[in-house]
Amino acid sequence: MSALLLAATLQGCGDDSKPAKAEAPVAVDSASASAPSGDSCSGHELEKALPPAKAVYGYPFISRECGYDDATIVYGKADGSQRLVVTLTDTGMPAPGSDPQSETAKQYQAAQAKLRDTTAKNVSLLNQARQAALQNGTAAQFGGEQYLPVIDSTRMGDPLAISVPAPDDKTGEATLTGLIKGRYVLNMSSPDKPNGGTAQSLRELFVPISEQMALTKLP
Known part of the structure; x- marks a missing residue:
């Protein structure tokens, strides 16, 4: 399969790789209740x-927010001249609600399984x-060899894929994606283009x- 076809296939998977959102359960535990x-x-x-x-690395901290199964932390500047978003999603959580056999629970679990599968496939592609x-x-x-996707890994050996927009794409975002421990989906994104926005940068x-x-502290 050609690189162009692979890239087109990957673009077709893009929407599925976005973490699924879950409604928070009604019950609130003591840790959440005491949160600032x-x-x-x-x-x-x-x-x-x-x-x-x-x-971190010249990016001021802006905010962080956690939902039922995900956490997002945002860095950058208030004027938008710098922005970097990190999202970690736990796809191994039980479905919200009291009935794990309900249709809603089954749909939630199916969406989480699809997110894991799509993330792993995107890294491979x-x-x-x-x-x-x-x-x-x-x-x-x-856009040249320096704009090709780059594969790295976590300290545990989980592969991480970094992709960047072509040099003439002024609005695209660079991304990092990976499946951690076969369960947690890690995504990073930034519209910034340090040193020309090459993959290595x-x-x-x-x-x-x-x-x-x-x-490593994740179960």
Whole structure:
């Protein structure tokens, strides 16, 4: 399969790779009840794995928010001149509600399974696209070899895929995606283009942030 076809296939999977949102359960545990006003992540199961709630690599901390099965932390500047978003989704949570056999619960579990599968496939497709472009000499379709997807990994060996928009794409976002421990979906995104927005430049931004996350503490 050509790099161009792989890229087209990957684009077709894009919407499915976005974490599914779940309604929070009615019951509120004691940790949530004692959380400081405005910070829904205090005491959350994912809090221990989040990057720090302070400036990282020149990006000021803006906010963090946690839902039933996900956590989002935003860095950047209030004027929008810098922005970086990190999202961690736990696809192994039981469905919200009291009846795990309900149709709603089954749909929730199916959506989470699809998110895991799509994320793993996207990482694989990006790796295939890179290898095909290098072997076939078609890197120009991505804007040059320096804009090809890059594959890295967590300290535990989970693959992470970094992709960036072509150099003439002024509105696209660079992304990092990976499936952690076969359960947690990690996504990062930024519209910023340090050093021309090459894949290596974004790798040098995204990967160190992932290394500041205590992903090994996740069950």
